[in-house]
Amino acid sequence: MRVNQLTITNLRNLKHPSLSFSPQLNIIYGPNAAGKSSILEALYVLGNGRSFRTSKHSKVIGDQYNDFTLFAKLNSSGIDHQLGFNRQRNGDTIIKLNSEPVTRLSTLAKLSPVQILSPEQYDLLIKGPSYRRKQLDWGVFHVEHSVLSVWQRCHKILLQRNQLLKNKAPYSDISAWDKQLVNLSEQVTQLRQAYCDKINPLFSDYCQVFLGESEVKIELYPGWNDKQGEGLEVLYKKQFEKDKRLGFTQSSIQKADLKFLLKDSKKAGDYLSRGQQKLLITAFKLAQLKVMQEFGLQSPLFLLDDIGAELDSNHQQQLLDLLAQQPTNQQIFITCVHLDPIKPLIERYKNVKMFHVEHGQVEEVK
Structure with a gap:
């Protein structure tokens, strides 16, 4: 499973980014409250129909808007798909897969499995x-x-x-x-x-x-x-x-x-x-x-949110070493404030994309 492209509209503070991802390692960095986790949140919604950060869907919608929309081009089990997801502030949801309506969230789960490790998970x-x-x-x-x-x-x-x-x-x-x-x-x-x-x-x-x-x-x-x-x-x-x-x-x-x-x-x-x-x-x-x-x-997307917030530097390095050993078909997304701790991981991947986020603006860094 991999997401090739994602367009995000009206989700939290993000300013309508349209992103093309690496099939392997994607690094999303920038200051706190910039919107980094919101990109992972959008990816998580694609596979679960809901946020991992809140149970209130209205919180995910940008303050001045009535809905948010995601449009993704992805490959699932070797087949290319186009997936659209729209959620209204009143809770109504429209999901379309290859222009056909989807009524069951289990369809999303099969199509786009997502595994996440975030601060919200540590209370398990x-x-x-x-x-x-x-x-x-x-x-x-x-x-x-x-x-x-x-x-x-x-x-x-x-x-x-x-x-x-x-x-x-x-x-x-x-x-x-x-x-x-x-x-x-x-x-x-x-x-x-x-x-x-x-x-x-x-x-x-x-x-x-x-x-x-x-x-x-x-x-x-x-x-x-x-x-x-x-x-x-x-x-x-x-x-x-x-x-x-x-x-x-x-x-x-x-x-x-x-x-x-x-x-x-x-x-x-x-x-x-x-x-x-x-x-x-x-x-x-x-x-x-x-x-x-x-x-x-198929392998799920692996989302690692805010790696520097919960683990000390020694255990961060152990985790990054394990991520460096992942299969080549495993797509990974990592958010962080600073790049320095993860530069060794970046150097071990041939196919890496980096995105800088600040005030809701997302820019790919060459």
């Missing part, structure tokens, strides 16, 4: 399970697209079950739904576990690089406790009365979590310093990138 260990679950499912989806349809069917049945629970339906009315729900839940869990099995050895290797500790792993909590090994269907029957009182299903794939564990199964978030947590998340993101390169249908 201390945020709620839903944030870690999203990171997990992003990775699973890009390795095995079929998980989406299974997840959607499972979610639909779960909604039906919860409605019956709220209506105080007898177990005889719910048991038939449970058989379907158990089967689909197990399918989703198997795909999630297979992904964890792929990522763990890579994650351990990267943790050795950044933390000097290889006995680190991720562990999947499926969304229910089955210490007796009785199976999910038995759990549903046992938990039925409590589920009915609560009005929802306690055990489900929507309760799943990704646990980051140190030696002796200690929770990483409880024992690592803030700086160490950032390094662990960096290792996790790089492991996700590597899994997509090895097992996914």
Whole structure:
């Protein structure tokens, strides 16, 4: 996957730049609040339909405008495409792929996968399970697209079950739904576990690089406790009365979590310093990138936002050394305030483009 050209209109403070990118390394530099991260934000929207910096779409639109528009020429799985994205201040969204309307964001995710490492990502260990679950499912989806349809069917049945629970339906009315729900839940869990099995050895290797500790792993909590090994269907029957009182299903794939564990199964978030947590998340993101390169249908864009803000100079260099070893078909975008720390990385790439950003103006530097 690579983005060849991108035109940005009315996004934050950017002054309508039209940019042609390197298929390998792109450096975006300039002072703070200049608009560097907004370029990465635009690239992220192409693959996700939303910003990584805010959940309020209106914040992404320039103050004096009613909408923002992105137009990209990209290559996905060896095929050239033109992608247009427009979002109105009222929330209405128009997406066109090769002039044809797109109605599902999953189409964008398949077409233009994006992996990002930014300051917003470093709270992953201390945020709620839903944030870690999203990171997990992003990775699973890009390795095995079929998980989406299974997840959607499972979610639909779960909604039906919860409605019956709220209506105080007898177990005889719910048991038939449970058989379907158990089967689909197990399918989703198997795909999630297979992904964890792929990522763990890579994650351990990267943790050795950044933390000097290889006995680190991720562990999947499926969304229910089955210490007796009785199976999910038995759990549903046992938990039925409590589920009915609560009005929802306690055990489900929507309760799943990704646990980051140190030696002796200690929770990483409880024992690592803030700086160490950032390094662990960096290792996790790089492991996700590597899994997509090895097992996914295509490599994602890799966005690295504000490298100098979160990592000390030693760990910055370790990260840059790893980025210098990426496959030639991996497209990378890095934002920074100063060029000096990343000059060694620039010198190791044959195909590099640099862009200077100041007051929303973007200029390619030859």
